Amino acid sequence: MRLGDSLRFVTLGEQDALASNNFVVHVRVSGPLAARFPEEDVMNSNKWIRQTHRWVSIAFTVAVIINIAAMGQGEPVVWVGLLALFPLILLLLTGLYLFVLPYAARWRGAESARVRG
Numbered sequence: 001m002r003l004g005d006s007l008r009f010v011t012l013g014e015q016d017a018l019a020s021n022n023f024v025v026h027v028r029v030s031g032p033l034a035a036r037f038p039e040e041d042v043m044n045s046n047k048w049i050r051q052t053h054r055w056v057s058i059a060f061t062v063a064v065i066i067n068i069a070a071m072g073q074g075e076p077v078v079w080v081g082l083l084a085l086f087p088l089i090l091l092l093l094t095g096l097y098l099f100v101l102p103y104a105a106r107w108r109g110a111e112s113a114r115v116r117g
């Protein structure tokens with residue numbers, strides 16, 4: 001997103017990129033401030049889930065490498081296979097959550113616009 005572009009939804013990834021380039025993201029807050037506190041909690045958990053997804057992806061990559069190495073050693077034992085399966089399940093759950101985030105935010109935006117009238 002460049003300076004002067006029309007306003008649109010900015011993903012957390014884009015917010016991180018903007019922040020690391022010293023851009024300040026201005027957020028228009030609607031409704032009474034008190035009513036926004038739960039939304040701040042949602043933003044914190046979004047960030048937490050994104051960080052989890054990022055670090056579990058490293059664990060998954062390491063597990064895949066271990067799997068490939070184990071395959072070269074003949075018949076691999078079952079737990080080596082499970083080593084990659086567990087982080088993959090975590091990645092799937094956190095990844096699906098990250099996937100629906102923009103749609104959920106758009107839905108929430110439309111909802112609060114409707115409440116404001």
Ligand code: HEM
Pocket residue numbers: 011013050051053054057058060061088091092093094095096098099100
């Ligand atoms: C299993 C199913 C998976 C799903 C449904 C999924 C979905 C997603 C989604 C929706 C995002 C956010 C994209 C955005 O910025 O809007 C994301 C980010 C990411 N995914 Fe996945 N993903 C999956 C598996 C993986 C795997 C296997 C890896 C790597 C081994 C991986 C690595 C990453 C990384 C590094 C990011 C960027 C996180 C960040 O912003 O810091 N994901 N994924």
